[in-house]
Amino acid sequence: MKQQQQTEAEALPPELVERILLFLPVKSLIRFRCVSKQWLSLISDSRFAKLHYDTADAAPANNNTRVLYLSNKVSEARCIDLEASILSDYALQLPISCRNVPLGILGSCRGFILLRPHVNGTDLILWNPVTGSHKAVPYPVDDPTAPCWTGFDGTNLLWGGLGYDESTDDFFVVVGLGWRSGFEDIRFQWHYFSVRTNSWKEIECGHLPPHFPLNECGVFCNGAIHWLAMKDTAFNDIIVSFDIAGKHLSMMSLPILSFPEMQGCHDWRLKVFGGCLGISYLKKNWKIGLWVMKEYNMESSWTKPNVVLPCDDGMFFLLCFTNGGELVGMQYNTKLIKFNDKGEWADSLAITCDRTDKLMVMFTQSMRSLQD
Template sequence: MAVATFLPDELVVEILSRLPVKSLLKFRCVCKSWMLLISDPYFIKKHLHLSKQSTLFNHHRIILSATTAEFHLKSCSVSSLFNSTSTVCEDLNYPVKNKYRHDGIVGSCNGLLCFAIKGDCVLLWNPSIRVSKKSPPLNNNWRPGCFTAFGLGYDHVTEDYKVVAVFCDPNEFFSESKVKVYSMGTNSWRKIQDFPHGVSPYQSSGKFVSGTLNWAANYSVGVSSLWIIVSLDLQKETYKEILPPDYEKEECSTPTLSVLKGCLCMNYDHKRTDFVVWMMKDYGVRESWVKLVTIPYLPNPEDFSYSGPYFISENGEVLLMFEFDLVMYDPRDKSFRYPRIESGKGWFDAEVYIETLISPMKI
């Protein structure tokens, strides 16, 4: 006669917390105790921590927005892009039903994706568990030429996800840019201190690093315009400037920001022949900037620039976008390769996110 074997509860937690979200969603139906466990905030945080720390990147995915008349989103595994000869994309059922409007991807944080809707509100969405929340409207005084620069991040003190909206009016360049913060916990916007005087973000999305949101921004000095990095501490809600590395300013395009391996990166074109990526290994310490990689341009650089970088593998291979397609560059042998994606081609926006159980409906 077979003897039933029972695993200790602690071992069950350790096993389940390492599984993909899709499996966990199915396993909620196994029994009531598993359903309660997988919905428990402690388990959700543990699963998030292990997913972020995994060196296999099995929980990392990239969302791709297609270059079609209709708004169409696909998602595929980052690990598959790097390690497989062919990758299968799955269609994502975007929660906002307006197929002819293209909402911009603001960013991702702990599995939550943020989309800007007409510059007046945002959508927080976890596609892994198919749960979303739409913010109230900003109700800014829109005029021709105005735009809103958003950013999504996490306040570890209050354990709240926040979206920051910087309202920019080029018609009043020397005035402060108005700033509002959306709290997922309260589902409301509130005003905070304006952006520093004379500073205007020219990169629409803030990059989340070490509890801060960071924008590349213009800084007016007399008749001249310089660029700086403006950092907003999400817990203190105060600003500071982050100094860039010492680079060849006169021979480079205006820098943009990105995040790789949890570090802030600065990217720019150099003489239209190379794409240069710097990484700040110790956030806020200027001396920690290192030139991470220099990527030569493919043909026709005058027509297209690289987008990204979106991801870097353990061996240093970099994932970018060029001419509406994903491309990988390996600095070891200075080679390029195009990942083959089944039933998918032609992208204009992308964002890497992690599969988690974090819900935008509750904290």
């Protein structure tokens, strides 16, 4: 029977087989690698993996989006399909070097996640949770165990991000470091790593005023990686961005912070909502607020989306909207909750994930692999 199925599969023209497979979900492709040697070769090819990702990304509704979180009770990663019911999750196999060590997440882009083992001198890990492919990314300095690069105390901060350049088909890891002995003496460095050339380069940032990103994990959107940051001694919040194609840093101001209705709001979080860069926050009454930048890098385009936000009391943090308009968020870092488009409770799932800003990330499934 197996030989008959393989013969029938190989009887189809290769171009037709590829066309059909391009529209299948990742889960099906993983199974179909066993159909025949021809299908295994096609699905494992990097050209096909890129075409498959681009096809799904261009579709009106991309059903490959998942949320991944690192459990704080056991050394494992767990994944949830937000487009389906969120009543259950499943485990993913971490790279060997990341098991049984404390981890952080520094970025996500086109199916890959940037992991940071919290062990002095340990390489960063670029990892595809679907294929298991991973690549060690060393720190851009000769001595990553030096105090200023550990980022484990209150005098410095290490942040990062992951981006992709379509024109060169290259992934870029970006890391920044800030340290201080007080606001009178703030220093910072930025570097980027090209996966294609396997090399680091320092980013020129002398034109920027002193700043400290407020979140370690960068957000990739519109060809750039973004971090919420605090600027200079005035404690002004801004967005620091690194343009992947141009390889330069810049800052965006946040005019919405000056609005009277924003006074007393807190716990700002930078995310992507419906393809737009957005900021969610908690109001003084612990209700959720949301602004999105409708036109990228246009300060005047910051807009309150016309959506019904849940009236859920307590510490609730917005994660994303599904293709069907449902809202998903975290409450008290212990429960994932989905609300329908009317702001009514739909599903929930108890999870173990403290500090979601460092241990949870959205990612889009991809069949792509990297050579270590």
